[in-house]
Amino acid sequence: MSDSNSSEVFHESLSSKVFDNPHLLEIIVINLTWNCESNLSTRLINKSFNYQFLRIIRRNHRKMKIEFIGLAERCEKTAKDWIYINYRKIKKSIIPGYFNFLNKVVGVKVEEIITKDLWEPEKMFARNLHNIIYSNLIGGNRGSVRRFIGLEEVCEGCVDCLDMARRCEEYGPLRFRVFKEVKNSIHYRKLHISDELIESVADYCTLKSTTKEECFKQLDDVIRHSISCDTLVLWISETRECYINGVLIAAHFPMPREVLDVMIRKWNVKSVKMNMISRHRGVECSEKWVDAGYFTRVKVNDPYWKTGQSDLKIHHISVRVLDSYDCARGLMQTNPETEEEKIYENYIANLRRLFQMDKISIDFGHWRHKYSASLEEFMKNILRVIQLEKQRKLEVTIQFFTEICSFKVGNSEELAEIPSEYSLLSDRVECIRMSVPFEIVESGPERLNMIKWVGRRFQVKDMDNHFTLNLNIYVKETELRELDNGLMQTHPNSLIGVFLQHNIP
Structure with missing residues (x-):
């Protein structure tokens, strides 16, 4: 056999070992499919390669997160020709073809679609994206979608979104137009609503009434038993615009308490999730229900003694402040910069009065809030805030993400203690x-980074009052690796010392 023939046999034998080994082939294909739209030609290598390529894309696109990241497109300077899909930058121009490929060629049956901040890009793009999500991405597979979050912010409640609201086990935020049309019995695992919907219900009842009794009768009629949910997710805006004594004010606006109470009772809500948002689409608020005076006004940042004790009993409340400014800073900082931030020290006490929960969990998020002040001060302040109204029979669990510099006291070299x-x-x-660093967001990085955070758990326990605080503090593993392990011996009681005890060598 000639050298050339033996070489061909060798290469064929080697390639067959690769293509006949599903595990090895999957590893190769995974490195190509993260950027699948740029590597479509690799499908043509052979049938095995094409099969694995499509299988992995199908698996990776059952869950779709479509989000706008960066400054809102309100002028040419902040205009962008991309959006992020599953944490990757995708050119706006290729999205219709990309979705069509996933649906028609790959055969993806999407199970979850989450869209975020689609009110921030240019309006025409957002409307077109809304439409091609239905036509090109979902197509005739609406029955496979179980989780559908955020798209109704674009259309304010179209017939397509109404159809999805009737199908999904997790949906929202529900707008008033769709809310009124959901009449058949439906149970949600999670139902998302906003303070804007709560306000719209109050306005609707107010405008149809001339007395408080009529108003509450309307409320009982419009909130039906046909809806039920295990978890009610409340999207609460920290900044909405309203006129007070003829002056335009941007601040957290009160909610009609009775509307929320009736929703929780009639829908058999078992747990509540508070999603605190600096600003979302429903910016302008209505004052019709406020002017009529039928409903009790409640604000989550009011002095807690103004909030009446509820007879509702919700076992668990979870709080997400990843997209928050005022609430997050009010809970984190000993001396917040603004009065709006300062008054959020009442937040947890108000939640306890509203829901009488036994457990509360708070996720501060890892991206928007870079905490670089003293970690020791944070630990003292969060305990003070939680105990602003002496709490009994309460368990609090907190996820907190910080930077290495917070392990020092102020600008000194002194290390913070526990x-x-x-x-x-x-x-x-x-x-x-x-995650993606805030400072490079506007340049459009190719994809978000997968960051590993490691941490330790600290606890405060008051046996007499049956109170427990579990505080999980995280730092980036990469930052921890760079530290001098000698600090563990020289400062064993410092916060940095206890983190280094479990640092991976």
């Missing part, structure tokens, strides 16, 4: 979060 109220538990905690 506050005396806290004990260190043996638990080592860790998580993976997707």
Whole structure:
């Protein structure tokens, strides 16, 4: 056999070993499919390659997150020709073809679609994206979608969104137009609503009434038992515009308490999730229900003593402040910069009065808020805020993400200590979060980074009052690796010392 023939046999044998090994082939294809629209030609290598290529794309696109990241497109300077889909930058111009490829060629049956901040790009693009999500991405597979979040912000409640609201086990935020049309019995695992919907219901009842009794009768009629949900997710805006004594004010606006109470009772809500948002689409608020005076006004940042105790009993409340400014800073900082931030120290006490929960969990998020002040001060302040109204029979769990510089006291080289109220538990905690540095967002990085965070759990326990605070504090694993392990011996009681005890060598 000639050298050339033997070489061909060798290469054929080697290639067959690759293409006949599903595990090895999958590893190769995974490195290509993250940027699948640029590597479509690799499908033509052979049938095995094409099969694995399509299988992995199908698996990776059952869940779709479509989000606008960066400054809102309100002028040429902030205009962008991309959006992020599953944490990757995608050119706007290729989205119709990309979705069509996923649906028609790959055969993806999407199970989850989450859209975020689609009110911030140019309006025409957002409307077109809304339409091609239905036509090109979902197509005739609406029955496969179980989770559908955020798209109704674009259309304010079209017939397509109404159809999805009737199908999904998790949906929202529900707008008033769709809310009125959901009449048949439906149970949601999670139902998302905004303070704007709560306000719209109050306005509707107010305008149809001349007395408080008539108004509450309307409320009982419009909120039906046909809807039920395990978890009610409340999107609460920290900044809405309203006129007070003829002056335009941007601030957190009160909610009609009775509307929320009736929703929770009639829908058999078992748990509540508070999604605190700096600003969302429903910016302008209505004052019709306020002027009529039929409903009790409640604000989550009011002095807590103004909020009456509820007879509702919700076992667990979870709070997400990833997209918050005022609430997050009011809870984090000992001396917040503004009065709007300062008054959020009432937040947890108000939630306890509204829902009488036994447990509350708070996720501060890892991206928007870079906490670089003293970590010791944060630990003292969050305990103070939680105990602003002496709490009994309450368990609080907090996820907090920080930077290495916070382990020092102010601008000094002194290392922060564990506050005396806290004990260190043996638990080592860790998580993976997707992130992109704020300073490069406007340049459009190709994809978000997968960051590993490692942390320790601290606890405050008051046996007499049956109160427990579990505080999980995380830092980036990469930052922790760069530290001098000698600090563990020289400063064993410092916060940085206890983190280094479990640092991976």
